[in-house]
Amino acid sequence: MTTVGEALSALCTPALVVDVDKVKRNAQMMIERCQKLGVQLRPHMKTHKTLECADIMTGGSRRCIVVSTLAEACFYADHGFDDILYAYSLPFDKVERCAALSERLDLFQVLLDHPQALEQLKKRPLRDGRRWHTEGVELTGIYAHCGNTYNCRGVEQIQAVAQETTSFTLQFMEKLKAAGITCKSSIGSTPSCSHPVKDMAQLSEVHPGNYTFYDVQQSVIGSCSLEDVAVRVLTRVIGHCPHRNQLLIDCGWTGLSLDGAGKLPTGYAMIEGHPNLKLLSMTQEHGRVEPISGPLDYSKYPLGSLLTLIPYHSCATAMMHPVYHVHSGGRLLGKWTPTRGW
Amino acid sequence: MTTVGEALSALCTPALVVDVDKVKRNAQMMIERCQKLGVQLRPHMKTHKTLECADIMTGGSRRCIVVSTLAEACFYADHGFDDILYAYSLPFDKVERCAALSERLDLFQVLLDHPQALEQLKKRPLRDGRRWHTEGVELTGIYAHCGNTYNCRGVEQIQAVAQETTSFTLQFMEKLKAAGITCKSSIGSTPSCSHPVKDMAQLSEVHPGNYTFYDVQQSVIGSCSLEDVAVRVLTRVIGHCPHRNQLLIDCGWTGLSLDGAGKLPTGYAMIEGHPNLKLLSMTQEHGRVEPISGPLDYSKYPLGSLLTLIPYHSCATAMMHPVYHVHSGGRLLGKWTPTRGW
Structure with a gap:
C-alpha cells in the first residue's frame, strides 16, 4: 500500500x-x-x-x-x-x-x-x-x-x-x-x-x-504538445530476452489497451525518455519491447527498473484501470476511482 | 434492473x-x-x-x-x-x-x-x-x-x-x-x-x-466448436446508415475490446445467426456493422433489435465488463462479479 x-x-x-x-x-x-x-x-x-x-x-x-x-x-x-x-x-x-x-x-x-x-x-x-x-x-x-x-x-x-x-x-x-x-x-x-x-x-x-x-494521438493530431499529456502508465522491466533482442515489461493490454496498433513508429505507446524503444506487442499481462534499430543495451534496463509509457489513446487506457494514481510533481496525492459499465 | x-x-x-x-x-x-x-x-x-x-x-x-x-x-x-x-x-x-x-x-x-x-x-x-x-x-x-x-x-x-x-x-x-x-x-x-x-x-x-x-479464436484454432463457446456480448441496433450501407450498434470497444483486429472475415467478432454481417470498426460506445457483400436489408434489423456477438478473445472481452450476466437456457440466473487490477 x-x-x-x-x-x-x-x-x-x-x-x-x-x-x-x-x-x-x-x-x-x-x-x-x-x-x-x-x-x-x-x-x-x-x-x-x-x-x-x-x-x-x-x-x-x-x-x-x-x-x-x-x-x-x-x-x-x-x-x-x-x-x-x-x-x-x-x-x-x-x-x-x-x-x-x-x-x-x-x-x-x-x-x-x-x-x-x-x-x-x-x-x-x-x-x-x-x-x-x-x-x-x-x-x-x-x-x-x-x-x-x-x-x-x-x-x-x-x-x-x-x-x-x-x-x-x-x-x-x-x-x-x-x-x-x-x-x-x-x-x-x-x-x-x-x-x-x-x-x-x-x-x-x-x-x-x-x-x-x-495523449500521444492528440499530440500527433496537433491538439497539444507531448508535454501537455497528463497521464502515463508506469511499468517495470521483468525480463531480458537477448535471443530476441527484447525486453519484457509488466504492462500487457490489461494495462494499456490495444488501441493505436500500427499508428506509431514506437508501437502501442511512446516510452518516455527512450525514443529508440518500441512497444512491439502485448499479451494479457506482458509487453514486448525492442529497439527500433540496433542491439539492446541491457545494462540500461536492469530487471525491476521503471519505464514510463505515454498512451496512444488515454480514453482507452484509462478504461483498463480500476483506479488512477494522482500525483503532483511526482509525489502521490491520492486515488481517483472511475465509474464503469453502462 | x-x-x-x-x-x-x-x-x-x-x-x-x-x-x-x-x-x-x-x-x-x-x-x-x-x-x-x-x-x-x-x-x-x-x-x-x-x-x-x-x-x-x-x-x-x-x-x-x-x-x-x-x-x-x-x-x-x-x-x-x-x-x-x-x-x-x-x-x-x-x-x-x-x-x-x-x-x-x-x-x-x-x-x-x-x-x-x-x-x-x-x-x-x-x-x-x-x-x-x-x-x-x-x-x-x-x-x-x-x-x-x-x-x-x-x-x-x-x-x-x-x-x-x-x-x-x-x-x-x-x-x-x-x-x-x-x-x-x-x-x-x-x-x-x-x-x-x-x-x-x-x-x-x-x-x-x-x-x-x-471463444471464436479457440474455435478457429480447433480447441472447440463454436457451439462450445459459453459467452456472448448482447448488443442492440441503434442506428441505420443507408448512405454507408451500415448499421450502428451499441457495442464499442468498451464492450468487446479491440482484440482480433484483422483476424476474421466478420471483423472484430462473429454476429450469431448473421454470417453475412461484419463488425467493421468500433469507437468507445458504437460499433459499425456492414454486410460482407450486397446491400443491407434494414427491415431485418429494426432499431432496438438485439444482435449477439461471439467474441474473438473472451479473456479480452470479459476484462471490459464489470459484471457478467449468467443464464441457463436464455433465462437469467444472476451475476458474476470479477476482480480487477493488479
Missing part, C-alpha cells in the same frame, strides 16, 4: 498515473479559451469518468456536463451533478432509465436522431408535471461531433474542419430558424476545441472531453 | 452473458479429460476472475489454481482458496505482497526465471517457521505455457505442439534428475489441454484457463 507523499516509484506496476497539475492547467486553458470565445463549455466525462476530474473541468460547479453512458449519468447525478447531457442517440432499452433521470434532475438531455425514438419518449410521459421537450417537436438543440478532426495533422487542418463543422451547423440552424424553430447548438472534439475558430462563438456550446488528459 | 428468470432481452446492452450450462460442461470435460489422462488439473483464473467460475473449475475444492495477478491471488485467498500458483516471473516490486500471501496460505507458489529474483526472495525471509522452497535451490517445479498452440489450425497441429512442449519439458526434467533435482512439471494452454497427447500423463500438472468460456 502506498501513502500520500511517496514517490511514484513506490507504486506496484502497471499503474495509471495522473499529473494533477497538468490536468488543472489543461482544464483551465479550455475554460479560458471558451470564455474568450464567448461560448459555453460543456465538458465530456467519458475519458476519465471520475468525480475529481469532473470537478476540475466544471470549475466546481457540478453543472453542464456530457456523458457517454447512463452509468456515468447516474454516478454524477448521485453526487450532486446536474444539467447532464447523455450524448447518445436514445437507446430504446434505456427509455425508462432516461425518464427516471429526467424526473430526478433539474435538466437531463437526451439525443434523438429518428422519429421512432420520439415515439418511444412519448410512450413514457414524465411524472410530477415534468415533460420531455418534444411535444409538437420542440427541439432543445443540435449536437454534432467533428470526429473527422482525428484525421488532421496540425492546427491548420484542425481549424479547417472546425470551420467546416461550425459552418454546417450554423447553416442548419438558419434553416431551422426559417422553419420557425430556434434552438441551441453544440459541437465537440478535443482537437477543434483546442484550436477553435472565431465562428464557434456563434454556437451555444462546445463539448470536448479528452483534453484534460490528452 | 433485471430479475432472476427473465429473458436475456430484458438486459440493457451492451451486456456480457455467460451460458452457465456450457461453462459447466466445458469445465467437466476438462476435469474428466485430465482424470482419464492421469494428470492434475490446475485451472487458470485469468479469463473470468470470478469466484463462481473458479468453484466450477475446481469442482468446489477451492484448491490448486493459477492466477495472473496478485489482485486475483488476494481475491481468491480472501475467499478461502488455497494452493495458488502466481504464474508470473517474480516481479521485484511485489516481493512483500508475495511473502504476505505465502505466510497466510498453506501453499502459494511464485515463478523464478532469473538468479536476481532468487536474491530478492532471500532478502525477505518468511515468518512463523515458513520458508521459501529455494534454499540451496530446491525447485518446486517447472512451468511452461505452449503459447505457440495459438498459431495452430486443427487438432493435428495442436497435438504436434503439445507433443513437442511435453517432450521438451520431460527432457528438461531428465536433465534436472541427472543433476540430482526432482521436481514437478506443468504445461498449459487451452488448445493443448483440449486435445492432450498421451505423454502429458507424465507431467505433474496442466494449467489451461480459457476453456470454460472458449
